[in-house]
Amino acid sequence: MSGYNPGLHILCTFSAGGTVLNDPQACARAFDSIISDLALHKVGEVYHHFPGGGFTAVVCLTESHVSIHTWPEFGVATFDVFLSNFEKDNTEKVKLFVDSAIRSFDATIISKQEITR
């Protein structure tokens, strides 16, 4: 064992309208706004819009990462936020990030797991 416990990782599955699940630009705006509000630090990102609908995206943060994968044909997405506590405790920010995104997507959480890593 290392003696270092990285931090909180929340894994969600949520349902939302097809428009939200098909709009990576709107998702990027929402994530960027939350990243700014929470004073997190983005170091790169990938948003990939599938020709057949839906998108997959990862945002790399100095604090760890955010990911989202959507299936508009099923009305669902998986969404993760993991922030390490390397320089300060970011536990509360993980919860705030998830809550803000779910509100922004006007989504309903189907399942949520909080994993302390």
Added chain:
Amino acid sequence: MSGYNPGLHILCTFSAGGTVLNDPQACARAFDSIISDLALHKVGEVYHHFPGGGFTAVVCLTESHVSIHTWPEFGVATFDVFLSNFEKDNTEKVKLFVDSAIRSFDATIISKQEITR
């Protein structure tokens, strides 16, 4: 509920030597090799090497994502592989990806959780 169950997500924490935990290029080569071997499809990636040591990376796949965050000062990393079963069952590939990466890093698993999403 949506009736759609995306797939298997494995979350690991592992210990490894400081050289491995400080070499994002070697990590990228290992990941690219596994992605090729498993016939997965990369649509983008971010590798960020911290000036003080360690790196953080996310690889975006059409099948979902891979992430790794390293803390060489503690000798540990967190490592996730999540592949959806959208067009075919990728469950076995998630396990193969993790096993191959752990072997490639000459790492020892500290904890591993398999989450069926």
